[in-house]
Amino acid sequence: MSQPAADNKSSRRSASRRAIEQRILDAAEIIFAEHGFDGAALEAIAEKAGLSKQNMLYYFSSKESLYENVLKHILDLWIEKMALMEQAGDTPAVMLENYIRGKLEISRVRPYGSKVFANEVISGASHLQFYLENDLLPQLEADLELVHGWIDSGEMDPVDPEHLFFTIWASTQTYADFSSQISLALGKSELDEEDFRRAGDFLVHVLLKGLGLKGY
DSSP states (O other): OOHHHHHHHHHHHHHHHHHHHHHHHHHHHHHHHHHHHHHOOHHHHHHHHTSOHHHHHHHSOSHHHHHHHHHHHHHHHHHHHHOGGGSSOSSHHHHHHHHHHHHHHHHHHOHHHHHHHHHHHHTTOTTTHHHIIIIIHHHHHHHHHHHHHHHHTTSSOOOOHHHHHHHHHHHHHHHHHTHHHHHHHHTOSSOOHHHHHHHHHHHHHHHHHHTTOTTO
């Protein structure tokens, strides 16, 4: 008769642990983005997370572990948005629009994670090599095959699919990685939701029209 109570207690402990781990990762994301891997101090991450350093190390045993988990988290979010075949809609235009806006949304809600990722890639991506090869590249190959199919069926212009994705990645991620520059150019202290909506409208119009998709 006591088993359900024990199960509920275990479930609550698991949920509490996940919440604390996410709090630590959120704090680490900000500190790594602001100071880089070498400049980030575990004490600063712990303070940001509202924990002692010793308590934080119970959940993540080292700075390297924290850093790799931050990178993996943002990469998982990107791969989720990269899955064109899973986007709502049955036309290339709708699927690509959802993809572009989805990538922009990540830049809006996870700007620090995007900056950590960008800094890691600029530095040679040594911590990301495994994830890029085993997680990102297979998804990219599936998306490239889908775009090749659209081109072969005459649904879109015969563009280079690889460079289509490179362009989408660069144009959406810049609103996170270079948000300070864009904010300054717009005369604002920071970008808001309306700025991202306008950016999405522009990118969707320009990219989809340039691909020769119907309706653009």
